[in-house]
Amino acid sequence: MFCIKSDGEDDIVLVHDPHGEEYYNTICTNNHIPDIWEKYSYLWNNLGLSAPGSSHFPPLPGEGGALQWAGLTFDQLHIAHIKATYNNTHVQVTDSAGLSLVRTSCGTEGFKNVKKSTPIAAQTAGISAATKATLKGVAYVRVVVSGLGPGRLSAIKGLAMGGVEVVSISDNTPVPHNGCRPRKARRM
């Protein structure tokens, strides 16, 4: 939540969380826009006019009860982990604590070798994971994607097509702060 107060020529931008704590405040004049405003202004479409339930940001852990999906708060929803490597795509649906319910991948769907690293294989893996999850009683799921592979988007689409409602998409791609040394560059 945010509000803008204008004071003649200057605009004061205040960003609050729902409890009223200020995240960030700044004064932006007409010509100088600070970096954080530029960075997130494309997310804030209608300034101050957005409906209370339709925020682009996820609800914070402390705030509960405001949004419900089948009687569950955001923190209690099931999680669908999608690991999209360059050669394969794995989909695993777990509960909010991390206990695994369903585990599918392109290999378990019958694809072999190079056909596993295609978006269509990822879509079938997503559909099969969604059907198995609905049999176990999962309706709403928040998706966590990891890796930049070919099946990154189509696995999420497959989940949605298979009958599970996607509530949010997170990215958990591992970015080391100069940890392990990757393999040497290919010369082609």
Added chain:
Amino acid sequence: MARHLRFIARTVMVQEGDVDAAYKMLNRVLAHDGIIEAVKRRRYYEKPCRERQRKNFENCKRIYHADMARKIAFVSKTHRQDAWVGC
């Protein structure tokens, strides 16, 4: 991001079941934060000499683009106040 609180950063809510738009927004946020290009770069090891060359090149490109944008903005400013009123 195992040591951070989960589902706070790099997270986008899906509005009205529109998964494509949410994914596009997530991609835009990640690209703006430089995560996608960092992951692509770390797929294979980049030797320190190549890294220095790349950083130098990116610096020069940034300066060039900034100067060019300044020049274009200046040249395209056609409506100016008349400096020689009355002459």
